Amino acid sequence: MAEYIDRKHSMTCKKGQNFIIEGAPVHGLYFVKKGKVKVAKTGLNGKEQIVRLARDGEIIGHRGFGAGHFYQISAVALEDTQLCNFNTDTLNEMLHKIPSLTFDLMSFYAEELNRSETKVKKFAQMTVREKVIDALLYINRKFGQNKGYLNIQLSRKEIADFAGTNDEQVIRVISALKKEGLIVSSGKKLGIKNVELLSKEISDHNFFLDS
Template identity: 55%
Template structure:
């Protein structure tokens, strides 16, 4: 991993918790303590169950977070991009990361140590309140994902994933702006690689999506939304 200097005040990530609170005078002393570095594509920077080393914020790039399941198989639990926070589930009493994290492309990350984060939480109440709301929102998303897995069939889960990454990353030149292997799609949708390939092939034949290598483009968003409407997509 290569060290990289990033300046919070000129960072374009308006969704970053740190950037949102730079107007507070107390934050100035804390951003000087951060560590920024480049994590190359496919490299892992958080190992599941390893000791907590603070919170990570994505300055630029894309990251997948994974959780080990049955028979040691990793399942993707979250995809993150510019401004997102990583490692927050372990920040608390466990003192260990509950997930692993890999860069999906060359990614610039900012890390604030455990000690720095505790200082911020104790001295900047506005930041602490915002983080509490963030945890509540993430808990709600997790509960919704559990419900989806319980009630959606495999095709519906793949469609839900495609619509999610379309919302999260957008499309450039007709293709969603993230490159995921068929195995990664299967891991996120909670199915096998073979089933994921069959469903994507079927969606392509139906004219609902197109594929170019690992990239996927959505051609018919309303039709895909309709398929999962009963699961309250919105």
């Protein structure tokens, strides 16, 4: 790998900066060195659907690589984020010359496909409350908590875009969960008081397999 490391392009994105535009030509894969990113896709009527959140060490833009000439998603930094990028030509060369990398990437794609298929199968069976709870638990597993609050600040709209619902429903569910003593909030910040108890509500539908 050493000869290819020097060919990577490093960059820093400010909070809110869009570094992959949906429909733009593919220009390789991105890796999050440090930071948080939301990956989204335009749905019906132009509504944004957040398909996943990414953290340190994770890959972004892999669905465009090898499958077409244009990105099918957009990616936005949720905080100041350090990225590195390998362009398509370099990646093709690496995959032809490093079998272990090719195998690892193939395994990664298979795992991603399994997650996507499971998500589609289970998603329709969940109530709005379950979708919001599942989104909160996913965010907790992905980023953890700091001083009693999730270690990432998302707007109610972003939570709605991720849970596949709307702002009003998210606000109602969060209000109900607060009254039940399951979560706490302070401004945009949310915290889960009892992860195990909250998890029991969606134990039959818990399809987010990644941490």
